Amino acid sequence: MAGQQAVWESRLDSVVVHAAGAVCRRRASGVLPADGRVRVAGLPQLAAEGSLRVRVLSGGGRVVEARVEPAERVREEDESPSWERELTELGAERDRLLARRERMELRIREVAALRPVPPQRRRDEGLRRAPADAVLELAEFVDARLEVLQELAVELEQQVRTAEHAFDVASVRARQRSSAERPGGVESSAQALVTVRGAGAVELEVEYAVPGAVWLPTYRLAHRRGERAARLVLRASVAQRTGEDWSGVRLALSTADLARPSGVPRLSSLRIGRRQPAPAPSGWRAQPAGLDELFAGWEVAQASKPVPAVPLAIGAAAGAAPGPAPGPAAPAARARSAGFPGRPGGGRSTPRPAEPQALPPRPAAPPPPGAPMASAPGAPMAYGGAAPAAFLSAPSADLAAPMAPAEPADPRPSSDQLDYAGLVLAGPLEESFRRGRLFPQAEPRSGAGALRGAEEVGRLPLPRFGVPPRVSAGSFDHRFDAQAPADIPSDGVWHTVTVAELPVEVATRYVCVPSVEEAVYAVLELANGTAHALLAGPVEVSVDGDFLLTASLPTLAPGGVRELGLGRAEELRVARHSEVRESTSGVLNSTTVLDHSVRIELVNRLPHEASVEVRERVPVAGEAEVRIEERPGWSPPDEPTAQVPPSARIRRVVVPAGGSAELTGGYVVRIPAGRAVVGGNRRS
Known part of the structure; x- marks a missing residue:
C-alpha cells in the first residue's frame, strides 16, 4: 500500500532558529492522486513527530491528516558518501604500506643476522685453517645488501608517514563533516504522510521542528570621529547539526524558547447543586464486551498442537511431574500458566466456562501484578483510550461470594494514547492482558547517534563576550529576519551570517578619575533609535576604518541608551x-x-x-x-x-x-x- 502512494520531493525554503532548536519549512508540489494520500520526502531523521504542520499554499483542497514516518533506503555500492570512500581507500593504502614496512624490517633483521658458522670439529681432528676470504665476502655481501635495504626502508618510511598524515587529515574532515551525509549502506530519513481532500495540482508547505541548532548575536560597529551617525551590522553565529544542510534558505533568528509550552490552561468550573458525573475525556471509548472470547478459538487450536516432551531437569523436586517446555508457538499458554487474575484455570486449555449468575460480569483480562496503571503512559487501552479502572479492581477468580462491581474511575489517557494513527494492535502472540488492545509504539524513531550529535551543539564553547539569546533577552521575545539567503552546513561548528544593518546614534565622551589613575578612557554612548532590540554580545568596533577592539555590548531595548567602553585614550x-x-x-x-x-x-x-x-x-x-x-x-x-x-x-x-x-x-x-x-x- 505504501509503495503505491505518490512520493513528492521537497525543497527547504526557510528556517527559524530559536534559542535551542529550529523550525524548518519545506515546499512540495504535484498532482493529487485519487485517494489524496501523498508522501513528502526529504525530511531529516530528527524531525519531531508532534511538531508536523502541513498547509495548502495553492490549489484547491485541505489537509485532513499529516504524520511523520521513517524512511530507509539501501544504497548502491557507488552511492556511498565521497568522504567515506576516500577514508576507506586511504585506510587501505596505509595498512598496505604498514604491512610492507613490517616485511622490510623482517628482511633487514634476517640479513643482519647472517654470520659465518664454522663446522663442528671432531675430537681426533686437528685445527683447521679459517677461510678468511669467505668470511670477508660474506661480510661484504651483508653490508651491500643492508645498504640497499636501508635505502628502501627510508623511502618506505616516508611513504608510511605521508599515508598516515593523509589518513589523519581525512579522519578529521570526516569528524567535521556534515551530519547530512551519514556512513553505512542504509540511508535514513523521514517522510511526511499527508492526506489532502481535493483534486488537481496543489502546493504544500510542510513545517517541522528539529533539535540541534543554536545561535548567538554578534555585531560590527563602524563610525568616524566627531560624527553622530554610525553603522551597526547585526550578525549571528549559527551552529547546527540537524541532519540536513541549509543551502540558500531564508533564515530567521528568534529568542523564543521552542520547547516552552504555549497551550491555553483549562480551568475547572465550580458548580453549586447536586453532584454530577464528570464527562469522559474527548477521544476515549470504553473497551468492547467479550474481548477475552475473541481469542478462545485460537487458544484451543494452539493447545491441540503436540508439544515435544523434554527430559527432567537435574535436581528437580521429588514427585514433580515433567511438563512441556514453553516454545515459541505457545506464548498464550505461558501467559495462562502464570495464573493471571480474572482468567480461571490458569494452565487449562479447555474453553472458558460460564461464570455463575451470582457473580458480577467479569472485566476483560486485567494486567498481571506489576503491570502499569491505566493512567500511566503506555498503559493498555482500546480504540485509542486508556484502560478503564475496572482492570485494577477486578474480582479474583477464587472468590465464591458475589461482589458488587467496583465503580470505574475516570480514565485519563495521555497524548500518545489518543494518537490513533500511531497505535498498534497487539496480536495473539502477546500476553493475555495486551491481546486485542491498542498500544502506542515504544520504539524511538530517531537514531540515538544522531540525537547525541544534535545535543552536542548546545555544549559548544561560546566566543568571547558571547551570551545565549535566552539569557540576554530576559522576558521579551524578538525575531530577526536575515536580508539574504544563507548557507549553513550541518557540521556542528559556528558559522557567521549577516542579518541586517541598523543605523544608530553614537556620542564619544571621555572619563577620567585622576585620583585613582592618571589616564583618560573613551566611552561610547550608543542610542538605539530603531524598532529592533539589540541583545548582549560581542561587538567589533572600528574607528575611521581601523579596527579598534572587541567589546561587550549590553542588551539594548528600542529607544535605550547604553555606554560601551573603548579602552584607554592615549591622545x-x-x-x-x-x-x-x-x-x-x-x-x-x-x-x-x-x-x-x-x-x-x-x-x-x-x-x-x-x-x-x-x-x-x-x-x-x-x-x-x-x-x-x-x-x-x-x-x-x-x-x-x-x-x-x-x-x-x-x-x-x-x-x-x-x-x-x-x-x-x-x-x-x-x-x-x-x-x-x-x-x-x-x-x-
Missing part, C-alpha cells in the same frame, strides 16, 4: 596636583583646618575637541562635630551607582583640539583641635 593626557595645608582657627585655636586643594591639567592631542568628564571624591563626615566645605564648580552624581558613589564629584569640560584645560577644586575639613584624622591629617 588625551591628564595630570593631578594636590596640596594640603593645615592650620587652626576659632577661639583659643579650638578647630583644626585641613585645606585640600586640587589642580587638574588636561591636554588634548586629538584633531577634534573632546568632552571630558572628570571625577573626584570628597570625604563624608561621620560625626556632627566634623564639617566639610567643598569648593564650587563640582556637582554630585544625578543617580549614584556602585561605580559612582554619592561621595563622588563630577565636572565636565570641553578641551579644544590640540589645546589644554585646567580645573581647580578641593575641600576644607574642620575638626576639633584635640582630634586627628585616622592615618594622618596631611593626606591627599
Whole structure:
C-alpha cells in the first residue's frame, strides 16, 4: 500500500532558529492522486513527530491528516558518501604500506643476522685453517645488501608517514563533516504522510521542528570621529547539526524558547447543586464486551498442537511431574500458566466456562501484578483510550461470594494514547492482558547517534563576550529576519551570517578619575533609535576604518541608551596636583583646618575637541562635630551607582583640539583641635 502512494520531493525554503532548536519549512508540489494520500520526502531523521504542520499554499483542497514516518533506503555500492570512500581507500593504502614496512624490517633483521658458522670439529681432528676470504665476502655481501635495504626502508618510511598524515587529515574532515551525509549502506530519513481532500495540482508547505541548532548575536560597529551617525551590522553565529544542510534558505533568528509550552490552561468550573458525573475525556471509548472470547478459538487450536516432551531437569523436586517446555508457538499458554487474575484455570486449555449468575460480569483480562496503571503512559487501552479502572479492581477468580462491581474511575489517557494513527494492535502472540488492545509504539524513531550529535551543539564553547539569546533577552521575545539567503552546513561548528544593518546614534565622551589613575578612557554612548532590540554580545568596533577592539555590548531595548567602553585614550593626557595645608582657627585655636586643594591639567592631542568628564571624591563626615566645605564648580552624581558613589564629584569640560584645560577644586575639613584624622591629617 505504501509503495503505491505518490512520493513528492521537497525543497527547504526557510528556517527559524530559536534559542535551542529550529523550525524548518519545506515546499512540495504535484498532482493529487485519487485517494489524496501523498508522501513528502526529504525530511531529516530528527524531525519531531508532534511538531508536523502541513498547509495548502495553492490549489484547491485541505489537509485532513499529516504524520511523520521513517524512511530507509539501501544504497548502491557507488552511492556511498565521497568522504567515506576516500577514508576507506586511504585506510587501505596505509595498512598496505604498514604491512610492507613490517616485511622490510623482517628482511633487514634476517640479513643482519647472517654470520659465518664454522663446522663442528671432531675430537681426533686437528685445527683447521679459517677461510678468511669467505668470511670477508660474506661480510661484504651483508653490508651491500643492508645498504640497499636501508635505502628502501627510508623511502618506505616516508611513504608510511605521508599515508598516515593523509589518513589523519581525512579522519578529521570526516569528524567535521556534515551530519547530512551519514556512513553505512542504509540511508535514513523521514517522510511526511499527508492526506489532502481535493483534486488537481496543489502546493504544500510542510513545517517541522528539529533539535540541534543554536545561535548567538554578534555585531560590527563602524563610525568616524566627531560624527553622530554610525553603522551597526547585526550578525549571528549559527551552529547546527540537524541532519540536513541549509543551502540558500531564508533564515530567521528568534529568542523564543521552542520547547516552552504555549497551550491555553483549562480551568475547572465550580458548580453549586447536586453532584454530577464528570464527562469522559474527548477521544476515549470504553473497551468492547467479550474481548477475552475473541481469542478462545485460537487458544484451543494452539493447545491441540503436540508439544515435544523434554527430559527432567537435574535436581528437580521429588514427585514433580515433567511438563512441556514453553516454545515459541505457545506464548498464550505461558501467559495462562502464570495464573493471571480474572482468567480461571490458569494452565487449562479447555474453553472458558460460564461464570455463575451470582457473580458480577467479569472485566476483560486485567494486567498481571506489576503491570502499569491505566493512567500511566503506555498503559493498555482500546480504540485509542486508556484502560478503564475496572482492570485494577477486578474480582479474583477464587472468590465464591458475589461482589458488587467496583465503580470505574475516570480514565485519563495521555497524548500518545489518543494518537490513533500511531497505535498498534497487539496480536495473539502477546500476553493475555495486551491481546486485542491498542498500544502506542515504544520504539524511538530517531537514531540515538544522531540525537547525541544534535545535543552536542548546545555544549559548544561560546566566543568571547558571547551570551545565549535566552539569557540576554530576559522576558521579551524578538525575531530577526536575515536580508539574504544563507548557507549553513550541518557540521556542528559556528558559522557567521549577516542579518541586517541598523543605523544608530553614537556620542564619544571621555572619563577620567585622576585620583585613582592618571589616564583618560573613551566611552561610547550608543542610542538605539530603531524598532529592533539589540541583545548582549560581542561587538567589533572600528574607528575611521581601523579596527579598534572587541567589546561587550549590553542588551539594548528600542529607544535605550547604553555606554560601551573603548579602552584607554592615549591622545588625551591628564595630570593631578594636590596640596594640603593645615592650620587652626576659632577661639583659643579650638578647630583644626585641613585645606585640600586640587589642580587638574588636561591636554588634548586629538584633531577634534573632546568632552571630558572628570571625577573626584570628597570625604563624608561621620560625626556632627566634623564639617566639610567643598569648593564650587563640582556637582554630585544625578543617580549614584556602585561605580559612582554619592561621595563622588563630577565636572565636565570641553578641551579644544590640540589645546589644554585646567580645573581647580578641593575641600576644607574642620575638626576639633584635640582630634586627628585616622592615618594622618596631611593626606591627599
